[in-house]
Amino acid sequence: MIKSTFFVLRLAAAWLLAIFIFGALWSELPLLGRLEWPIVLGGMLVMALVVAGAISHLGRVRLVAGRIDKATLANRQRRQVEIPLEAGEAFDLVDAAIRELPGVEQVESARDSLQVRAKVERPRTYGEHPLGRWNPLLWFGIPRNQISATVTPGHDSGSVTLICEPESPAWSDWFLVDDGTNFENAEAITRAITRRVAAHRRGERAAAAQTETEKELTVAKLSLLHAQVEPHFLYNTLASAQLLTRSDPARADEMLGHLIQYLRHSLPRTEEETSTLGAELERAIAYLEILKIRMGPRLSVQVDVPENLRDTPLPPMMLQTLVENAIKHGLEPRTSGGTVWIRARLTDGVVAVTVADDGDGFNTRTSGTGIGLKNVRERLRLVYAGNASLSVIANFPTGVAATISVPPTDRMEPAHV
Template sequence: MTSFFFIFRMTLAWGIASTVLAITVAQTIFSDRDAGGSLLLLVLGTMAFAAITAFSHVRRVRLLTGEVNGATLSSRQRRQIEVPFEAGEAFDIIDAAIRDLPGAEQVDSARDSLQVRAKIRYLHPYRGGVLWQMTGHSGPSGNQVIVTVTPNGDAGSVTLICEPERWAWTDWFLVDGGANLENAEAIGRAVARRVAERRRSEQAQAVQSATEKELTVAKLSLLHAQVEPHFLYNTLASAQLLTRSDPARADQMLGNLIAYLRNCLPSTDDALSTLGKELERARAYLDILVIRMGPRLRLQVEVEARLHDAPFPAMMLQTLVENAIKHGLEAKAGGGTVWIIARVHDGVLALTVADDGRGFSSEGGGTGIGLRNVRERLRLAYGSAAGFTIVSNYPSGVAATISIPYSGTAYSTATAEARQHD
């Protein structure tokens, strides 16, 4: 019924227009009454052609959509599309979809006002064109697309209009062969495809991030596990050596080791400790070393109490202290001093472990698994926000510094109070 009414309406419109034109021509140009028969044939031919054109339009619309109704038969298509992204992203998606539309010749987009206007060249579906041009299918103005994106919270509401570039009253006489219906459907499919691709990309990134996080945790656990036995093996080896020469001191060392393991050693699943806990761990370690080295080992700590609660990676301070002893002071005849210094500057906590040992000499230097683990763990935990440097300590020895982000409020408050007192 809808198809019949559409064909009848268009045939009637052409019939009325051609009849008026024929009467006007007959009264102004022709005086012979026989000309009226020729004009009547012209009117009937025009109506027949209009009916054929309308029928062809109905058939093409049915071919494109599978159904025929007032909305699909119209040469002017309007769509309301909800894009599940904020308005800016929705605008980018719809703009890209229009630019990829076949026949798009001129696309004017204004991101600030969230509007897009485009001219679309009519692509004849049957490569004919003579009869279609007579009915306006491929007129010089072609078709146009007008899009407005309206913010709707975290989503973007897209109003899409596809229409011929001609006056609306011409729709009584001219059809577009489903061109604007095809454009509207194509843009809708393109938007749906791009939204689906964005969703798949987000899901893939989420899976990748979860996998990378699991891998990072596994690497951190492995590196942490590699550091802890390193200290334990050295301590037990020293205790074994002392059992032969000084059993009492060996007993004291083992007692200190038990206390160390009970109170200081963290579980391997803890990525971060605090600077205060790590300092306790280092002191416990050095207490064990003092038993073996005696007065040859001295310690100086410059870490303010307000920094003890600062988050700090577990076992890193321990690694630096152990390397200072092993590669710097243990092999030095007179021993030496280990300095542990912590400073905060411009949001960065810098912890330095320095010694006055043998430095980078061929006999005393070395950067083994412990220091490699420090670098790798800092990279995994902080990325480019952390740093690790090793330099010579004048006049002798080595200074190793770990720098990590620091955002403690205690530092800012204490600094302000100190300035007020000054």
């Protein structure tokens, strides 16, 4: 009540002082200065309209803000809003929030300086004002508000300074009211910023959930792959071993030994999240040794992997996929067979593991579906978070060379792959 009374008295006192000054000037006029009744009547009418307008302003501010205090009664509103986004994103968000305001016009945005300025038409809250342009509370002013927003960059955030004020000089606040429109604009922009930040956060959570779902799906696929050995390979190996037991027991025993070694590395081991280049190499060599017994002189294998690189972390079954591709799509279709090379090198802080063959190369008849290589790329993306890659190029003079490039240390996300 005290705030309301003081506000009305302050506005009335300002207009009363203006009327006294006008009356003093009037009294100096020749002839007209002798007539006092126009000044008295006009002054009483102006004061009545000023008090009525001030009370109307108080009622509207209480309706809009729910309270009456110095902050809500002010014609000029200032807000400091912290946005947990990079300054450029915060600027785009503020710019969009201002452009959503009803009656907004003349929006000027400067992205380099992170500033937005706009004019906003003042709504006619109660229709036409009494007496129209003769209402003293509309004098000196233009029926528009203006908005200024500046984004100050911070550490992974942006601090927004928002100013909503009438499009009139500051001295006019002693005589004019804005019917709470600038308070409404400041609150509306703040709400829009809050809503957009919440929508941005929901989008981030949805993207994170989608990524997590993709990662879990990849893990599930790998677990299934890890838990099963290719049936045709297993059947063919056992059939070959059975035949060799009659004609060449020593070679049959050798084949079964390699099969045991292959299965030992292929069956799932839940206590380990990742494998190593050395362990994966042992699996691949066991697989190739079995095929050497089955294919005979048609298959030659050359391995060049330094001992100091064998502890390099590597997701399981990844090297095996490249070796199987080299056999199935490169050498098996050829009557003369060929050679498989497995090589590893440390260059410029990256371990490059290459599986190459001198088979048919990029032959559409034997190139397969590409699902295996696609899965390798996807797993590298998920496991190493962009720090690893797979490249597949033509080998010279024939065949294909596939290279996995991974960090030499364990720079991987804690995914169970």
